[in-house]
Amino acid sequence: MLLISWSVYGPLATLIDRRRFRERPRGILLTFDDGPDPRYTPPLLDLLDEFDVRAIFFVLGYKVRRHPEIARDIIAGGHQVALHGARHLNGWWATPKQVRQNIRLGRRQLQKVGIDPGLYRPPYGRTNLAEDKTHQKMYWTKLFHDWDIRSPKRLLKQLKAGSRPGEIFLLHDGTEGRAKPDMPLVMIGVLRQWLTWARENNLILSDGRRWPDETT
Ligand SMILES: [Zn+2]
Numbered sequence: 116m117l118l119i120s121w122s123v124y125g126p127l128a129t130l131i132d133r134r135r136f137r138e139r140p141r142g143i144l145l146t147f148d149d150g151p152d153p154r155y156t157p158p159l160l161d162l163l164d165e166f167d168v169r170a171i172f173f174v175l176g177y178k179v180r181r182h183p184e185i186a187r188d189i190i191a192g193g194h195q196v197a198l199h200g201a202r203h204l205n206g207w208w209a210t211p212k213q214v215r216q217n218i219r220l221g222r223r224q225l226q227k228v229g230i231d232p233g234l235y236r237p238p239y240g241r242t243n244l245a246e247d248k249t250h251q252k253m254y255w256t257k258l259f260h261d262w263d264i265r266s267p268k269r270l271l272k273q274l275k276a277g278s279r280p281g282e283i284f285l286l287h288d289g290t291e292g293r294a295k296p297d298m299p300l301v302m303i304g305v306l307r308q309w310l311t312w313a314r315e316n317n318l319i320l321s322d323g324r325r326w327p328d329e330t331t
Contacts, residue, residue, distance in 0.1 A: 211245030
């Protein structure tokens with residue numbers, strides 16, 4: 116009985132919520148979770164700037180508190196900063212109150228550095244029945260296991276294979292949960308190759324600042 120209740124509260128609520136998420140970008144939209152991180156976010160920002168790409172960064176409040184200047188750099192780079200929670204809380208194992216507090220505290224932490232996030236992505240993409248619906252949620256369509264990259268070559272192949280208009284890529288500029296250290300640096304190296312390839316093939320990348328205004 117308890118297991119059934121939990122399944123409805125967490126996994127099933129998440130499944131339904133993700134299915135409801137239908138908005139898609141016109142091109143390919145890049146999103147980055149779990150930053151800001153002084154080791155990974157600045158080189159990523161440099162790379163995106165070099166290729167003139169604007170992304171969405173789903174940041175953690177506790178990291179914004181530690182590195183407010185990096186959060187501001189993301190904005191200054193023309194990207195959108197969105198909320199990923201105060202900390203990386205798993206919605207399936209949290210009480211309704213914990214989830215609400217994690218969102219509210221996260222939002223306050225961002226507002227303290229002058230950012231008012233309009234979008235929210237639950238950590239692990241896991242929500243529950245009790246989550247408050249005051250914020251607009253955004254999931255993703257393509258996940259690349261970039262928290263544990265065994266082969267950069269394979270990651271590049273997967274990025275290329277997933278490159279179609281309307282896809283939302285999820286990558287990471289921070290390490291949370293089971294993520295291995297340094298992985299974001301490997302990801303950034305691969306992303307450089309992918310961006311070069313995307314440019315050569317005239318792929319259209321969507322502007323993260325314009326979401327959700329510019330969706331199909
Ligand atoms: Zn995350």
